Amino acid sequence: MNGTVAGGAPGWGQPPAARPAADPAAIERALRDVAPERWEAYENLLRALAEGQVWMLLWHGTPxxxxxxxxxxxIGGHGYAPAVTSPEQLTASGWARGHEVISGLEVANALYRTRWGLWLNPHVPGGGIGVPWADLRRIAAGLDRLPAGPLQLGEPQVQAPQFYAVLEQQASEVRPLRSLRRAWVQPALGEPYLAIGLDLYDTSPPAVEAARALVQRAAAHAPEGLAVSTVLMADDYDPVAMWLRACARPFFDRDAWQGHPTR
Incomplete structure (x- = not known):
């Protein structure tokens, strides 16, 4: 641990008031169950963190x-801000500088935007548990709204010719839409799904709604049981969008379209 800034205490002035935890011991109980490949136990930790509070260790200044x-x-080239999970753990850590008590939801919202993770109880035997920024983003947005990582991403293998045909036929009519890409997403928990990446000239709410409505209409022609979701390519924090930008070729590209979408 050193004095490099991890983004500063949220608020950069008066910190947000800490919300009382629904169950003060929930985070520590969840931590005891976390182990490699035990994704449900890790998900329980994220839920406890979303509802609880942590003691952030301040390298400089006071709350x-x-x-x-x-x-x-x-840790492995990734930045984490250290925290402890109770007054008892704060005492056990021997931390002699300041600290700030803050809700897990608030610190998650502050840290993920600068791609910083949260490291819980780094002083304990074994070194504690790290929560990467992508999982903090899930806490900030709502755990049920974003897929549980780590995600396995790849080219879709499912056959859905009618679905793609409707998308390609109607995409040119949605003026804000620049291109469409696709990925097959397998979450750590839950069913796999087909993600359609929306690359838009205009990301205003009406433009986003028009593009999503296109996919929703086409989804009526998807094979039974196929789950379809959308992701905005402009979202710099979405791991699916990041994969699509790096690895997926558009199957519709307005800039290359000359009467027929690209294949």
Missing amino acids: GSPDAQYGNMD
């Missing part, structure tokens, strides 16, 4: 001061 800054842990 409420303009120069308050979280500490920094570099």
Whole structure:
């Protein structure tokens, strides 16, 4: 741990008031169950964190001061801000600088935007547990709204010719739509699904709604049981969008379209 800034205490002034945890011991109980490949136990930890609170370790400043800054842990080239899960763990850590009590939801919302994760109880035997920024984003957005990682991503193998035909035929009529891409997503928990990446010239709410309505109409022609979702290509924090930008070729591209969509 060192003094590199991890984004600063949320608020950069008066920190948000900490919400009382629904169950103060829930995070620590969930931590005891987390182990490699035990994704349901890890999901329980995320739920406890979303409803609870943590004690963020301040490398510099005090809660409420303009120069308050979280500490920094570099794990495998990724940055994490250290925290402990109770007053008892704070005492056990021997941390002699300041700290800030904040809800898990609030710190998740603050950290993921700068791609910082949260490391819980780094002082305990074994080194504690890290929550990557992508999972903090899920907490901030709502755990039920985003797929549970780690995600397995690849080219779709499912055959859905009518679905794609409707998409390609109608895509040119949706003026804000630049291109469409696709990926097969297998979450750590839950059923796999087909993700359609929406690359838009205009990301205003009416433009996004028009593009999503296109996919919804086409989904009526998808094979029975096929789950279809959309992702905005402009979302710099969405792992599916990041994969699509890096690995997937558009199956509709307005800029290359000359009477027929690209294949």
